[in-house]
Amino acid sequence: MSEYSGSTLKGIFKEAERCIRKHAGELNRLNVFPVPDGDTGNNMLATIRAANEEIGKLNTTSAEVISAQASRGALFGARGNSGVILSQILKGMAKAMEMKEKFSGRDFARSLKLASETAYQTIAHPVEGTILTVAREVGDHAIWVAERRDDLREVIKEVVSKAKETVERTPRLLPQLDEAGVVDAGGKGYFYFLCGARNFIYDVKLEVKEG
Numbered sequence: 001m002s003e004y005s006g007s008t009l010k011g012i013f014k015e016a017e018r019c020i021r022k023h024a025g026e027l028n029r030l031n032v033f034p035v036p037d038g039d040t041g042n043n044m045l046a047t048i049r050a051a052n053e054e055i056g057k058l059n060t061t062s063a064e065v066i067s068a069q070a071s072r073g074a075l076f077g078a079r080g081n082s083g084v085i086l087s088q089i090l091k092g093m094a095k096a097m098e099m100k101e102k103f104s105g106r107d108f109a110r111s112l113k114l115a116s117e118t119a120y121q122t123i124a125h126p127v128e129g130t131i132l133t134v135a136r137e138v139g140d141h142a143i144w145v146a147e148r149r150d151d152l153r154e155v156i157k158e159v160v161s162k163a164k165e166t167v168e169r170t171p172r173l174l175p176q177l178d179e180a181g182v183v184d185a186g187g188k189g190y191f192y193f194l195c196g197a198r199n200f201i202y203d204v205k206l207e208v209k210e211g
Contacts (some may be wrong), residue, residue, distance in 0.1 A: 003102040004152060006066035010055055013070055017048045018195030030185035033176045034081060034128065039187035043080030048193070049075020058189040067097040067111075067163075075089055082186040085119050085131050092118030105155045109146035112159060113139035129174025131186030137166045138194065153201055157168050160198045174179070 020041070029039030054073025055066050069092040074087035095118065096111035098102060103111075116139035120130055126132050141162040144161070145155050170184040171177040187194055 002022055002152065003104055004063075004098075004108075005061040005065040005102050008096075008152075009063055009066050009070070009103075012197040013052055013055065014196075015200040016193040017045070017052050017198060019192045020045050020048055020189060020197035025188050025189075027185045027192075028185060030070040030182045030188060032183065033174060034127075040082045040189060043078075043083040044189040044193075045082035046079045046184070047074050047077055049088075050074055050092060053077075061101070062095075063097045063100045063103045063107075069093040070094065071136065077164045082131065082189060085122065085135075086189070086193070088119040088122045089115040089193075091134060099129050104147040104150055105152035108152055109139075109142035109155050113141040115139060119136065127174065129170045129172075129177060129187075130184050131190050133170065133173060134163055134184070134187035134190050135165045138163050138190070151162045151184055156194070156198050156201050158178050160191070160194050163187075163194050166190050 024041030024045050025046065028038045031038050031040040051070040051074040054069045054077075058069060060066065060068060061205040067090075071087070074083075074090045076083045078087040092113075092115035093111040095114045096107060100107065112135075116132070119135050120126050120162045123132065136157045142155050142159050145158045167183050167187045169180070170187050174184065
């Protein structure tokens with residue numbers, strides 16, 4: 001079993017920011033639910049940027065400290081509905097890293113599961129076909145993969161594929177998306193967050209097409 005330090009989380013969050021920044025315009029255009037105000041990309045970018053600004057000040061490799069501070073930064077920097085949910089995803093990930101200097105692929109899978117559960121608990125009336133659905137299916141699939149192979153690279157590769165598949169299904173779950181002919185913007189943003197994780201772990205250049 002390989003273990004990774006908080007420096008890996010720093011890299012994952014930084015690449016997630018770059019990936020969301022690259023696609024922010026696309027996410028803004030997809031934004032039709034719950035309010036078609038065209039700012040999902042901007043809001044998710046501001047939130048992950050705030051997380052990275054917080055952990056950029058740290059001189060530690062502790063997974064617990066880095067994840068906790070990323071969560072704190074995202075919470076205070078969250079903008080809009082999608083930003084708030086992303087901040088809760090980071091909060092859930094931080095829960096899984098408590099008391100951990102290093103983490104395994106199985107720990108990371110558990111962090112994605114807790115990310116989903118924390119996000120759902122935040123929303124009074126969860127709606128399927130949104131980022132919440134993507135997060136739930138990603139979390140469940142991550143656990144399934146990690147139970148069979150405790151390998152971070154395998155978990156991340158698999159959850160990117162799962163996120164892509166779930167995002168493509170969102171119009172079938174939410175009539176507003178189907179009517180507009182788009183996928184859910186927040187769900188697509190979370191897909192790009194996970195693409196950033198994959199890009200860092202696999203050392204993929206951003207010019208490579210995500211998905």
